[in-house]
């Protein structure tokens with residue numbers, strides 16, 4: 001079995017790929033930040049494997065993508081100790097072998113490169129990938145696999161947290177689409193502002209990209225918060241929660 005480890009700014013996601021039936025299973029997340037990472041790795045992850053009856057020796061290959069460099073060594077050491085395997089670490093050195101191309105391979109986040117690899121392999125068409133993580137990103141790829149540009153804005157939870165952290169009276173609120181765009185209480189006002197506001201942001205960004213490049217795109221959404229903005233289902237051709245994991249697997253495979 002192939003193990004993918006995708007370290008984002010909020011969560012480190014683990015998932016298993018079964019080559020035989022071409023399926024992803026056993027997704028689980030731990031928190032990226034804070035002093036808890038070490039104990040989560042040494043306790044929570046082995047417990048998860050034990051509880052699900054998965055032997056660490058059944059993992060034949062590990063691919064690791066990280067946009068949080070300071071945790072890389074902890075993850076690599078954990079893989080060596082627990083699985084007895086060195087993970088393949090996605091880096092700019094992984095990209096020359098791929099059919100997709102970035103003009104700035106040292107700058108682009110490896111999670112975005114994974115998204116591009118998976119989306120291009122799946123569609124071989126021009127695509128916009130919308131990734132709803134800590135950051136909300138738009139990656140524009142042409143029909144030859146070349147990355148044309150990237151937009152980055154604060155993610156939904158990041159935006160809500162920043163309101164909460166920078167104001168005296170605004171509470172942290174649940175990320176839930178309210179029925180009305182007209183806030184009737186402080187909580188409702190924040191939910192309406194962020195959720196309807198971001199719905200417009202996503203629609204507007206796609207429209208602007210299409211207008212500037214004078215073409216239309218397949219729009220693929222991914223990331224932990226990709227299902228929060230419910231009115232966007234009509235804008236997305238697909239929500240693919242496994243996009244980053246699948247790209248991580250394909251990039252690892254292309255280099256092994």
Ligand SMILES: Nc1ncnc2c1ncn2[C@@H]1O[C@H](COP(=O)(O)OP(=O)(O)O)[C@@H](O)[C@H]1O
Pocket residue numbers: 007008009010011012013132133134135157223224225
């Ligand atoms: N299944 C889920 N349901 C609801 N929220 C989720 C789910 N998975 C992840 N999240 C939340 O979505 C946010 C973004 O997750 P993710 O896309 O993994 O971000 P990152 O890659 O920046 O770590 C996180 O705050 C996480 O808590």
Ligand SMILES: CC(C)(COP(=O)(O)O)[C@@H](O)C(=O)NCCC(=O)O
Pocket residue numbers: 008009010067107108109110111112132133134135136137150152155
């Ligand atoms: C844009 C990101 C912060 C997204 O991170 P995430 O929301 O997945 O935690 C990450 O891909 C990154 O650090 N990228 C480097 C800059 C770039 O991709 O252009």
Ligand SMILES: [K+]
Pocket residue numbers: 007008009111131133223244
């Ligand atoms: K991510």
